Amino acid sequence: GAVVSQHPSRVICKSGTSVKIECRSLDFQATTMFWYRQFPKQSLMLMATSNEGSKATYEQGVEKDKFLINHASLTLSTLTVTSAHPEDSSFYICSARAQTDTQYFGPGTRLTVL
Amino acid sequence: LAKTTQPISMDSYEGQEVNITCSHNNIATNDYITWYQQFPSQGPRFIIQGYKTKVTNEVASLFIPADRKSSTLSLPRVSLSDTAVYYCLVGDLDRGSTLGRLYFGRGTQLTVWP
Secondary structure, three states: OOOEEEEOOEEEEOOOOOEEEEEEEOOOOOOEEEEEEEOOOOOOEEEEEEEOOOOOEEOOOOOOOOEEEEEEEOOEEEEEEOOOOHHHOEEEEEEEEOOOOOEEEOOOEEEEEO | OOOOEOOOEEEEEOOOOEEEEEEOOOOOOOEEEEEEEEOOOOOOEEEEEEOOEEEEOOOOEEEEOOOOOEEEEEEOOOOHHHOEEEEEEEEEOOOOOHHHOOOOOOOEEEEEEO
């Protein structure tokens, strides 16, 4: 139980394009999902908190217009990186908060912007 | 938000018990303690979670003293596949708000040698 999936697992795009990443909780409902970013050899950095049916809460320094988050249902949250640039290349990871308060993480999405 | 401090790295040999201690001096009443394991290019995997005293599951034990200012993750009889980064985090129990955010520190790189 408590499985979180992400799609795609890997994406390569050209600079200036937008990329959408999906995060799904497969066997539980998650009113809250979180998005993280991880650069090589570094720890996870929380980007935003996504609550079903409401606007996301972004961490300080994270551009909300660049990283669009939509939490349309209790099992799906999407992160769209708009007008991606090479510096946005990173490992993006989502997590979903279960009723037990535990966060379960997805497998991550490797974004490479050329 | 409670900050955590862990050793940057630890080494062990196969079959030994490994104890990783985490300090969280400013832990709040509503905070719980969670440990995650992360392999390269994967999302963190939940290991164990607790609030006080001792918690044990099929993979690890978590020891939390009465003052809750530290916690120790115990991995019995480690194998080579336990080589990973281990993160200790504290988070709020308030399920109804965004206070369940988790902020990752640098974690502990555990290397298990044959």
